[in-house]
Amino acid sequence: MRAPAALAPLRHPVFRALWLANLASNTGLFIQNTAAGWLMTSLDGRPIMVSLVQASSMLPVFLLALPAGALADIMDRRHFLIAAQLWMTAVSFLLCLLTFGDALSPWGLIALTFALGAGLAMSFPAWAATTPEIVPREDLVGAIALNGIGFNLTRAVGPAMGGMVIAWAGVGAAFLLNALCILVLVAVLLGWRRESARSRLPRERMMPAMRAGTRYVLATPAMHAAIIRAVTFFLFSSAVWGLLPLVVREELGLGPEAFGILLGCMGAGAVCAGLFLPRARALTDRGGLVMFSSLLGAGAMALLGLVPHWSAAALAMVVYGVAWIAAASTLQAAAQMAAPAWVRARAIGIYQMSFFGALALGSALSGVLAGRVGVPLAMTVFAGCAALGAVLVRRWPLDPPTFAPVPEAALARPEPPAPELRGLLHGGERRLMEVVRYRIPPGRRSAFLAAMEQVRLVRLRGGAASWRLYEDVAHPERWVELWTIESWAEHLREASRLTEEDRAVLARATLLHEGDGPPEAARYVNVRS
Template structure:
């Protein structure tokens, strides 16, 4: 609970609780309303797909904007968009003017606001607490989210039963305005930089290159896609399972979602002890198998008590896997690209959620809700076993003796204006002299250097060997602009610097490897 002693974090954490309660009230209301507007499995599952698909489509541009804009104003704009959409839902449902496709469209619009919020909020937490409290702050965010998961659906079900569907949508709008007020009050520290602000498209490309060149991000994304693709059947099919198979009403639907939240909160408090016994890869594997068991219980045992047990186990599975995968993605991304990297991660797993939710609805039309849920449970177990070799626990390399590059001379005076125009690509070159006996080891290290350069912003990378003198090597890579080149050194992590030093240590000539730069000149 230590992060709560920081006023800004405490205020935004409490406001986020209110906002998330509104989110789960909204999800409960939209899912239940569709069972009245159009009770086909496909349309019910499309409500969940519509809330998740925008994150797949918008997470990367949202992450880029959150990295290059004032994050506080960006979050305020996203919250106001969602509040306005929730009020529109309230008005249309109150006048009985909301059809099934209108509900899907407005759910998509709300999902667009969430897509803009998620990467920005994940990247904001490190600004609110010192580094020593960061892990606890991330844990508190997860616990808070699952507290709201426990009570939000129950509040939603009771609101629908007592006051009607419009009141549930209005409650969501009110909860979102609590977050808007807190963001207005928050005085975000202003950071100054001598570097020009990144352009949007350049920021998107830099984020994409970073993720493409980071194996730790690959592992987190692949494991997340498999887990969420099959786990999405619960979100897509639960309203029909409750209404048609169990014969229960909206209060029971909300309470079953609350059971999931209870399981998630309980697991959140147990995770620190479990992490002492399991690494991150093992945690996700076991969480996936527990989730498969929970889905099998929902599919095969048709009584409210077994449904409550299944949803509780599903909550345990969800928080254990989701928090571990999210932490792996966050730890793999440095501050300069964090929102973009998390945006790409969220784009992939929300895309899997949207696809899985829609697919579960289509399969339910073909074989029935029970068999569709069981098939997804089987797929979850098999998929978890097949991807278990994608490890989430990479070790940082140990530091070798420091070797400095021979730095290039300052830019010639006649080129400085050309460099700062920002549209001219920069070619960077490092020349090595390596003993032929070290060739294989040097190539292995240069494969790691390739990833370092690409993570730093390189558009292309090549390594050339001299035909006449096999001990001579040239590494070259292209950077989009001079400004991107200036940012490059600040993007290197400690592990990246270790890798570059290992490569430089192979140089046997006088001094260190020589580094030079060239600028593209149009003729």
């Protein structure tokens, strides 16, 4: 019997082993989240404190995603991931000990939840960048979708399991179970023999790597669209995570088992939706799917806030799970496909920083609002804002633009450096200025300016610290493009960072040049600041 197409990436042994280990680890994560949220309702039941538990688990991603992404791009990702998992294991054991000893205060719970979130924040970009190196390109989209299905499968099982563990053995046992689940993933990572790519260039340093990642995202419209749409969706959808413990305890009058089951309903809806997402994506583009999912999620939130009955709450959470996985996986795929391998972890880190920051802020704001107007009205207000936001941001397209084929063109190439300057270039971090001179007939001026706007983005994505275009006031047909690079090593990396689309952009501008050969190119090194 042939396996479903959605499971095809599991035929790759490394991906399969890591995927199964992540199932165990993520199950522990949701057990931990369920236990922490429920414990806070006993330690301090004020809405703001309950919502701060969720916010404190998400805030570290906002603070650490960019440095985590830079480290994941410049270090061995396997070692980096092992260190992050061991940190989370230690924090989980500490939570267990303090809970069993009845020594955990409300702010202590928030602080340790933040520390656990810091480990997750360091892991997320590395995991996102690891998937493309353990599956071939033809299975990449399927692997991303399967990761989402696995994550939401544990979202269905973990909270329900957490509710049962809390009811039978207490919150401390739930924290202990989380630590043991993380150790399963550590064991698999220790057995993974990752082949690291070797380069003759020196390893990137932390701060330049972070700056390069930031420049890439700022110069990539596809990343802008993914981030704007994600922030809008997650900011208002976060009310469910911040207020659900209070909905269960105060509005429904139920216990931890029901809390876990409702979270399990959300996960079940997400898993079912994940299996049918390929068919849904064939019916509409990414932007349309995200907008529909946002409106669906807003309706589920309104139902959760307005109808105080467990059956309506269960239905609302199933629908919310469908909306969540459809929007989240589509946005994640759009961001991941917009970033090449050299910067993928950093770009995904910035994307995750944006949407986790929105989740943390939204969770906290929902708690503040619920403290003033009550949980049902706060949930309804956030639902209305989610629907309005989905309509307002629909003009940012998530699908990449299509370009007409471009004829091959000889791109500008500078001369090799003089032997007497090689020591100067390799001996420090001296800034370089790169120059390309064009001769453009007056009739091509408008087309050239349009083409150079795209060239500007290519240079900035490749690592340029600044970019300028000048026109000769005496000879309007003469143009000079110049940009600066932080060092010779960054300049050498610049060429390797060009994608096929980038080369096509440069070719369009080159074809507008009038002359016997390509535009003239030169490089200048800074000798005095």
